[in-house]
Amino acid sequence: MKEPTVKKHDGTLLQIAxxxxxxxxxxxxxxxxxxxxxxxxxxxxxxxTVMDVDGxxxxxxxxxxxxxxxxxxxxPNARYPYAPDMPxxxxxxxxxxxxxxxTEKDWEGCLSIPGVRGLIPRYKEIEVEYLNxxxxxxxxxxxxxLARIFQHESDHLDGIxxxxxxxxxxxxxxxxxxxxxxxxKKITPA
Ligand SMILES: [Zn+2]
Numbered sequence: 001m002k003e004p005t006v007k008k009h010d011g012t013l014l015q016i017a018x019x020x021x022x023x024x025x026x027x028x029x030x031x032x033x034x035x036x037x038x039x040x041x042x043x044x045x046x047x048x049t050v051m052d053v054d055g056x057x058x059x060x061x062x063x064x065x066x067x068x069x070x071x072x073x074x075x076p077n078a079r080y081p082y083a084p085d086m087p088x089x090x091x092x093x094x095x096x097x098x099x100x101x102x103t104e105k106d107w108e109g110c111l112s113i114p115g116v117r118g119l120i121p122r123y124k125e126i127e128v129e130y131l132n133x134x135x136x137x138x139x140x141x142x143x144x145x146l147a148r149i150f151q152h153e154s155d156h157l158d159g160i161x162x163x164x165x166x167x168x169x170x171x172x173x174x175x176x177x178x179x180x181x182x183x184x185k186k187i188t189p190a
Pocket of ligand 1: 109110111112152156
């Protein structure tokens with residue numbers, strides 16, 4: 001007897017580690033064999049998980065897996081109404097090769113630090129290389145919000161969270177106050 005399996009995303013929803021868990025402070029391990037079934041399944045599960053929670057990025061240590069993998073899943077949502085739309089992309093063993101001198105401060109949050117937002121300085125433009133889930137080397141550039149996600153998620157692989165990048169604790173806002181700022185921004189044309 002064969003059971004029909006109909007799944008929207010071929011992945012299992014994973015628990016997200018919260019700030020304070022040691023896995024978020026470890027240096028994650030390089031992936032040696034991307035084609036390994038466990039790694040491919042982890043990528044599927046991470047994509048399903050980040051979509052389920054409507055996130056724009058998720059790093060493997062955030063799901064208790066200490067490997068150098070993250071998902072970028074930028075799309076407009078209530079928290080980031082101006083985010084560019086792109087399909088969820090797996091980034092493996094990433095390196096930031098070069099970056100602009102210019103940094104920009106903008107809003108970030110983290111699925112491992114719910115309910116809090118911060119204004120975090122990041123390089124405006126970066127040149128990166130990484131392996132995709134087929135093991136192909138990708139060399140590309142990101143700017144603005146995508147560069148921000150890439151830097152935030154790369155930090156997770158080195159045990160760094162966005163709080164560590166704050167210039168001042170005065171740049172920490174609770175979600176409720178952040179939502180008020182975003183709502184005001186929406187009615188003010190840029
Ligand atoms: Zn995060």
